[in-house]
Amino acid sequence: MRSVGTILVITILLGLLAAVGWFxxxxxxxxxxxxxxxxxxxxxxxxxxxxxxxxxxxxxVFYSSRRGYDEPPRFHEDR
Incomplete structure (x- = not known):
């Protein structure tokens, strides 16, 4: 069962999509x-x-993720 918030968000997004299509x-x-x-x-x-x-x-994004640029810095004492 979907929550009320999920249904509300989907309804608002569908309304926005309809408005954009109409415009x-x-x-x-x-x-x-x-x-x-x-x-x-x-x-x-x-x-x-x-x-x-x-x-x-x-x-x-994929390049930096695979090369480790997204990892937090580590100092030599942490080894």
Missing amino acids: AFAGITAPGEPMPSAGYVALAFGALITVLVGVGLMAL
Whole structure:
């Protein structure tokens, strides 16, 4: 059985997801000038850079974890 807090958090997150979807749909179907192709290129470039930064940061997390950089420092007296 799920607790009330878990159900509340899931409900709030689903509500936020629905709101974002509604705003995205409203933005795409809004009347007026369509987005120029330079805008789509900038959007794709920004998404690509965001993914590359995320991949790089995750690679650094795994690298530092495997090399022991995340361990607390030890002094010679502790041996």
